Amino acid sequence: MTGSSDKTLKIAILGCGYMGTALLDGWLQRSKHTFTAHVKSQASHDRLQQSVSTHSDRVTVSHGDDKTAQAAKDADIILLGILPGELSAFLKTPGLVQELKGKVVVSMLAGVPTSQLQQELASQSSGEDWKVARIIPTIGSRIGESVTLVADPEALPEHFKLIDEAFSSIGSVQHVPEAQMDAATAIGAAVHALAIVATDSVTDASVASGVPRATAQALTAACLKSAGALFNQGGMTPESMKAAMSTPSGITLNALVSLDSTVRAGIASATRGAIDYARSMND
Structure with missing residues (x-):
């Protein structure tokens, strides 16, 4: 699901760390929502306050246990x-x-099922x-x-429409x-890890072969985006893309x-390991 809405929401992010800040950045650019971002320390407060200074009319930053509620x-x-x-x-x-x-x-707590949040509350x-829900966004x-x-859950509560509405403005909702959920979270983590390693490795190898680093990294990133779009929107599968690009004695086939x-x-081992780890987080 993708899209956006003109409805203005007030969103509070309690524990606005790296992921919370990424969400905040995306929403500030692509929505009309207003926000409260709460952090633990004065240092985190000052850093976040500085980063959202151009949107001070839409973001209130606070810190400390006495300000959480x-x-x-x-x-x-x-x-x-x-x-x-830290949930309990x-x-x-x-x-x-x-x-x-x-x-x-x-x-947004990885490995914590919705039922546990319900029980704790x-x-x-x-x-x-x-009215609870469990999500995992990405830094994208x-x-x-x-x-x-x-x-x-088995029956979708009405408030899930509000969640879809909020998060569809900063990407897709699956x-x-x-x-x-744990397996899906691990798959996303493994794919991001693979993209990091692939981009880094291809860039370094290209530079070693005489290609400027900026050129190599830009080309690698663009090709990853193109491949992802073909899988997601172009109706291609790994098999059909391989067949389309594998000409006899071709560069792609040799690679x-x-x-x-x-x-x-x-790759297979890393993915299965990530899934096993995610499933064991709340044991």
Whole structure:
């Protein structure tokens, strides 16, 4: 799902670290939403305040435990960007759970199922019909290219429309069954890792062969983007792209043969390892 909306939301990001900042950057460029960004320390506060200084009319930056509940006040959507192991203690912050009532609480905590968030909230305030969701965005949100995974329950609650609306303005939204969320998260992480290693390796090898670094990196990045678009929008599969580009004695085919003998097993192993790791995070 992609697109944007003219509706203005108020979004609070509690634990606005690297991912929260990437989301904030993307939204500030591509939406009319207003924000509260809450961080732990004065140093983080000052850095974030400086980075959003040109949007000071739309962003309020705060820090410290005594300001956490206030940061969530009046928000339509509250993003939890803390570390997974901090969830239980974080929800005990004075006044916070009270401010979460009736609002859409969105977890970005890798490895933490929606049911755990529900249980933690219920332990702080029973009898509430909590509006919760679990997502994993990507750092591409900074440039409007996030692939935001949304964990779907068996029956989709009404408030998920608000989540789709918010995140579709900074990239695509992919709904995934809750049971597959850890695997999907790991796949995204593995692909990003592969892109980093591939870009770095191709660039270094190109420079060693006499190509200017800026040229090599720009070409590598453009080709990765083109290949991704052909898979995602052009209707091609790896097999059809291979067939289309593999002319007899061709450069692409020779590169594929070399990669098959040296790299394919490593990619498969890294992907399966990432999935196993993601599934074990909350054991």
